[in-house]
Every structure is written in structure tokens, then in C-alpha cells.
Amino acid sequence: MDGTKIRSALSMMDERGSGEGAGYAVYGAFPEFADYYAIHVFFDAVHESKAAVDRELGNWGTVVHEEEIPTYENRNIRKVHTPWRYFFKPDPSLMPRSETPEDDIVMHLVMKINTTIPGALVYASGKNVGIFKAAGWPEDVADFYRIQDYSGYIWLAHNRYPTNTPGWWGGAHPFNLLGWSVVHNGEITSYGTNRRFIESYGYRCTMYTDTEVVAYLFDLLVRRHGLRPEMAVKALAPPFWDDIDRMDAKERTLYKAVRLAYGSAMMNGPFAIVVAQRDGIVGFTDRIKLRPLVCGIAGSRLYISSEEAAIRTMEPGLDEVFMPRAGEPVVGRLGK
Amino acid sequence: MTRVTIDAAGMHYTPLNRRIREAIGAGADEIIITGVMGQRFIADGVRGRATIIIHGIPGGDLGMFMSGPTCIVYGNCDHAPGNTMDGGMIIIHGSAGDAVAHSMRGGKVFVRDTIGYRGGIHMKQYQDKCPVLVIGGEFRSYLGEYMAGGLILALGDPGKNSGKERGIGSGIHGGRIVIRGGPLDDRCLGVGAAQRPLSGEGYREIQPLIKEFADVFSLDPDPLLRDRYTEIVPSSSRPFANKYTWE
DSSP states (O other): OBSHHHHHHHHTTGGGOOSSOEEEEEETOOGGGTTSEEEEEEESOHHHHHHHHHHHHHHHEEEEEEEEOOOOOOTTOOOOSEEEEEEEEEOGGGSTTOSSHHHHHHHHHHHHHHHHSTTEEEEEOOBTEEEEEESSOHHHHHHHHTGGGOBOSEEEEEEOOOOSSOOOGGGSSOEEETTEEEEEEEOOTTHHHHHHHHHTTTOOOOSSSTTHHHHHHHIIIIIITOOOHHHHHHHHSOOOHHHHHTSOHHHHHHHHHHHHHTTTTOOOSOEEEEEEETTEEEEEEOTTOOSOOEEEEETTEEEEESOHHHHHHHOSSOSEEEOOOTTOOEEEEOOO | OOEEEEEOTTOOHHHHHHHHHHHHHTTOSEEEEEEEESOOSTTTTOBSSOEEEEEEEOOSSTTTTOEEEEEEEESOOOSOTTTTOOEEEEEESSOOOSSTTTTOOSSEEEESSOOOTTTTTTOOOBTTBOOEEEESSOOOSSTTTTOEEEEEEEOSOTTTSOTTOOOBTTTOOEEEEEEESSOOOGGGBOTTEEEEEOOHHHHHHHHHHHHHHHHHTTOOOHHHHHSOEEEEEESSSSTTHHHHOOO
8 A cells, every 4th residue: 555545534634633743654665674673863954963873873783774765845844854764783792681682772772862862863763664754734744755655554644733742743643663653642641650660661752742652661561571462452541440340350360460560551541542563553542432433444454543534535445334442452463 | 495415525614514504595405415524513503494414424513503404414423413502403324423412402313323432421401402312223431421401312222232331421410311221230320320210201201202213214113112211310409519519
């Protein structure tokens, strides 16, 4: 699939945004560099910050290819950052005690660059994942990067209406770390607690907005702690205690343990979220359903959106449409 | 009879609503809108007696503040159709999203299939204005949340509307929620809500509504008329008297 349809679907929901941030994620964007981490960086000024980023990457591995991400002049987007991408191979021998040394090196690099190199922000770092975002309306951001020129097997798209923090390029969705990309409607009022929790595991929040923690929480819970995505959702949006009390003994023990272990990861506030990784997507809402989420199925394709009309804009002939229950994950896995 | 057809494909809701208002102003009895895809606020604030027939998937807040016309939708609605509607009718041949009939103050909303969370949130009534929401399929949690007046009638299969939903009538201080079937598990009820079997008088009140609903959607009314019903009402005349004020 190329980016044409998702652009038109997002455009249909312009009312949900304010023109201060939009973005797209596409999995399968870089087949020729599929085995390399696609490190995306916003530079305030390339000549000031890029040498430091190059040095940092060089310390931990090899850059096999790099380029300024192609953009096309758009009168509604002021190009305040220069987006750049590196295709990077970390040297696993440099992180000898890790079970996932390459991922850990890249995560370390993202946090290090974002906290120590002024004027450089790593906003994506997954293999074969392209992230295209900026401050602007969805159509303008799509045209700015010409997302119709990219093709992939999973697409995410988002239109932002910043409420608690100003809109800026780094605050546009999707948020990405390693394979994880996140789009979110709502606000995470437990951000302070979640941030303290996730920073105790070495993550650093640098994007001035709540959604960032969701990408890091998924990386921690699923990649590093080995939870299935469904269980990660149950940790972030857990069943109510009175529902847990009524479960059978085995389930009750499990959900009690999850709530106790991940109490500080639990997210409060209104949210509808879709998280993607290389082999699938998961969508879920807060447990009292303060934001909309609609799913559509057409053949082997799963669509998740805030509005049914957006799904039908992409796929007029749906086999099935449904609204998942609050807090219940909807998972789409890549077919073989 | 004057009939006006509008092709809404690719049209923003502002010009679409302008066309609807022009048609009503020119005395149209029936306005047929085709190709609707996500346009919000359709028929908001319109008055009169016209019938507006909508083909497609309208966006949120269909018929908000509407007073008089009838909207018939062939497709699913998004959030809050009938938001603060004052009079008239919305008939949905499909399902609807969250907060259906939000703050509704008069008229009727009929949904053939399911609705999302918080159906009938903060419906209200005053003197001769008594809004009615009838749901043919399942509903989700917080049905009739903060309800202050009016009637919600849920006709869905009682087996399907099982004990999964919570907070039904949470914060209710007026109006009634009538659900097909026997009593609910008490844990499904929200704070301030109480349930009781529907009285004979209550049943006589919903009978014409059931017949009208069945007629609109070409359903057999008999199984609905034969079944028993449970009524959910405020637990007292002022269930929250001590919550925000005290003497």
C-alpha cells in the first residue's frame, strides 16, 4: 500500500486537528536497508549539530547510508528543522551483557543524543520504519514528504490538536522508538507517574508531550520484560479491582500481579491508542471509554480509526465494522 | 410534495448545511442527501417539518439542536447523533457511536442496531418536552449517565445485554431507563440508580413506542411486547442532595 489512501482518510478528520502537527509511519519503507536501524533526526541546523551525532553513532557502530529526507516545498509548512535519516548497524560486542545488544545500543543512543546534543532530536529508530511528521495539517505534511512515494505493509497516521503543550515537529505523532510507533487521541493525565517509572529504566522523555511514554512503556513491557502485547495493554489499562475480584482464581492471581507490578505504568485519563511494531498493530482505549475507536476488517486487512467514515474512505467494502470494548485490545498480526 | 436531492460526496459540512437550509427555506418536504462520508453537524439547528434522508456514514453530532425535522439515516452514525436535540426525530438504520442523544431535550432518536458508551448521557425534560431514545441492539456502559429526564428504552436481546456493562444510570437524578428482560445484576447499576420491575402503567407507556419502533424498522413487535421489562430510576427524589450542598 502506498500513502495515498491514508492521506485522504486523515484529511477527512481535519476537524480533529489544529494544523499544528501531523504525521505518518510506514513499515516496510526501506526494503534495501531492511536490516539497518533507520535513525531519523530533526536538526535545528545541520552544520551545528550533525558532527556530534555522527561521532556518537560512530562510537557504537557503522552508518551504511545517510541522507537528508527528501521534502518538497509547501507554503503551509515552515521548514524549521532538517529531517535526516541514517541507516545504522550497531556493534553488538559493545554491549556484551545484554540479551538484545543491538536494540539496547540504539535505545541508549536515542536517549544520549536527545539529552546531550543540542539542536538534534532522534524521533525514530526502527528497522524498515519510516516516520514522516511536522507541524502542519495532515495533507500538507503528506505532500511535504510525498508519502504517496512510500509503500509498506502497515501504515499509521495522526492529526494532532495540541492541548497541554505547544505543537512542534517533535511533538507530532507517531512517536517511535526501535520497532514501536504510537498514535494517540486523548491525554495521559498520569504522565508524571508514568514518566518517573519509565525514566527509572533508562528512558528519557524529551518531546514535551505525554504520548512519548507509551512508546517507551511498550518497549519496556514487551521487548525487555517479554509480555505479550495483549498483556501489556492489560498493564496500561487494567481491569477494575471489582472485576478482578470476580475472576476465577488463576486469572485473579495473574491480573493482581500485573496491577501490582505495573501500578506506576497504568495510564489514567482519556485515550485511544494504536501501537505498531514490525509484525502487527494493537489498538485500545482507556477502560471507561472516554475516546472513540472503530475497527474495520476487509479480507486480511485490519483498520483502526477514530471514525468509521475514515476507514470507509480507504476501504468502501468492509466485511465487518465494530467498536471494541473499553480497555480491550484489538490485535492485528502480520500474516505469513 | 417538493423533493430536493443533494450529492454530498467530497463536500464540506458547511456548504452541505447551507444547501439543507436553503432547501428547507424554499419549502422542501423531502431532502435526500447521497454520498455522505464523515460530514459532521448535518442538519444542526434546523427547524420545520422536512424529512431529511441521509445515505452514507454521517460524522458526529447529527441533528444537534434540531427542532422539528425527521432525519432518516441509511448507514452507521458516529458520536452523539441527537446532541441537545429539541424536537423531531432521528431514525438510524444501522448503529451509532458513543454519547447518542447527548443532553437531548425533546423528540425521538431510534437506533436499529447497537450504540456505544454513554447513550443518553444527561438527557433532560421540561413540561411537555420529554426526549426518547430507543435502542434495538446492544448498549455499552454508562447508559443514561447523569440522566436528568426523558426515557431510554433498550429493546436488545436481554441475553446479549448481559452483566458486562457497568455504571448504568450513574448519577441519574431524573428520567427513566427501561431495559428489556429481568433484573440486572446490581453491580451493573451506577451510583444513585435503583431498579424495579416495570409497572403495568409503565408498560402501557412504552407499548406505543415499541409498536412505532417495530413499524419503522419492519420488525415483528410481538416478542418485544410479550417480554418483561426492568426500569432503572433515581434511587430517591434527590439522590445527590448531600453531594454538593448541605444545610
